[in-house]
Amino acid sequence: MRLLNCKSLAFEEFVQNVPRYAILSHTWGDEEVTFDAMKSGAPVSQLKGHEKISATCRIAQEQGLDYAWIDTCCIDKSSSSELSEAINSMFAWYRGAAVCYAWLSDYAQDPAFSLTDDAVLASFALRESITELDRGFSDPPPLTYKELDVRNHIGESLKRCRWFSRGWTLQELIAPKHVEFYDRDWNRFGSKTQLAHILSWITGIDSGVLKGGPLDQVLVGRRMSWAANRQTRRVEDMAYCLLGIFDINMPLLYGENEKAFTRLQEEIIRSSNDLSIFAWTATLGDKRSFRSLWASSPNEFKSCQFLVKPTLEWNVRGEYSITSRGLRTRDMIRIVRGGASRKGSYFLPLDCVDARLKKDIRFVSLEQYGPSLFARRKPWLYDTVVDIEVSQASRLPLAQYICCRESPDLEAMVRSSHVGSVQIEFSLSAFDETSITVQPETDWDLRNSILLSYLRRHFWGCWRIRTMSDEPGVCVVCVQSDGWLQYGIFPWHDLPAAMDQSDLLPSQIAAILERLPVRTSARCPPWYHTVQISEHELGGGSDGITGTLLQIKSRKIDETQDGRTKVKTRLRQLFNKQTWP
Structure with a gap:
């Protein structure tokens, strides 16, 4: 040194x-x-x-x-x-x-106003304690006129100093045990310990940290929020000035621009299990519907100032790591099956809550766009889910990958992954929608009930679903080959044994279906099921993209027009109809 x-x-x-x-x-x-x-x-x-x-x-x-x-x-x-x-x-x-x-070269003390006046310091300390006590229950009482005058005075003088807006001075405020503040004429006007509550009001940094509390106990997202609205002369320095805040060491590569901040986030993930690093929200000017997991700058962490750990952690079983395909997760991505607004939604709980709303778990909403591949959807939203919903949501047990590489083509990739896809609808009166299983599982977008094509010319899918009664359900099979769609519906116990495999090729499925004479309906007492096929505008991330809709229509056998004979007649009519090409 x-x-x-x-x-x-x-x-x-x-x-x-x-x-x-x-x-x-x-x-x-x-x-x-x-x-x-x-x-x-x-x-x-x-x-x-x-x-x-x-x-x-x-x-x-x-x-x-x-x-x-x-x-x-x-x-x-x-x-x-x-x-x-x-x-x-x-x-x-x-x-x-x-x-x-x-x-502070641009700060001049006011002889008539002292920052270290006991009344001023007590006002900020008391207000902070009141806010902490009321947080999550009610709004704190409004500021008095005297408190407003004090804050306006500080806001017009000390708070406007360049020192509070620079990136490098953040760690220079936090790291030292003893900090003395001097005005432009080198007159001392207080210490970090004395002014802790005022400095916390100006910077958003916890007063406990300013008084020497452990920095590593503060969530990553919350620490990132301290750097929001700060600037550095070089783009890369906005990442490099935060190395010490997160106890990270990494080489400097001037010329990499915004990639420096991406590298910083990657290093944080490798050395920490703190998911609040993904709790950012896109800035107002960013209208992209899909993003990677990485924030573009600390400014996107403004909404993370009050993040704390929840009472219960929801991803204890989960694991994740950075790979060339993205963030690899297992047992972490959840599927909400209840609630109409989020039914079938993929989300990643972040194990953090806003201190003011301690029951609302922050999460990242996801959209599937490839085999086990996901992107963040609607990144501008401040998304939360009530903790009880997290506990009730099922997990995706297989390894999944969430995009970590920002690309101008990401949105197009997500939307094009739905071109030529197959969406399926089951009669809710006949089937237990929560029992559905799909092969290949990695191609199934549960949020929108879509078998994704990923622009492939050949793909296949097999759905198994139980009825609401005690009877077994049905299996629906489809295969897409060079624009030609073949499909079939079978009672659960009548599915051809050759199809009951997960590693089949589309050509093998097509060959099996071609040998079966009847495949557009299935009689499963007390239900009779038929398949109707049509073109359909897909939902989710594929707005405006047309795919194929398979509708499974179900009715009770005893409700047919004239009993069993009429049913057989109707079946023959259906079998003789030309199937969907």
């Missing part, structure tokens, strides 16, 4: 036994004094940036410290390896400092 000697203004390097040092937190301006300028021996005292160096060293010496670290001059930015090491170590360097001086 390279430190600046406060007396000689010479650099000294330490590998071990680093002495106590002060560290500066500031916003960069014009004429900063760099490492090269200091080493060259050129006169730097006339540069504007020299003032902060001399002031830092002066105050440090007054406090009995012989060394200081200032990012403008203590890093050789011409060395990419040194820059990478410094950025990856910066959180630790700020945490290890004896004291951090936060210099």
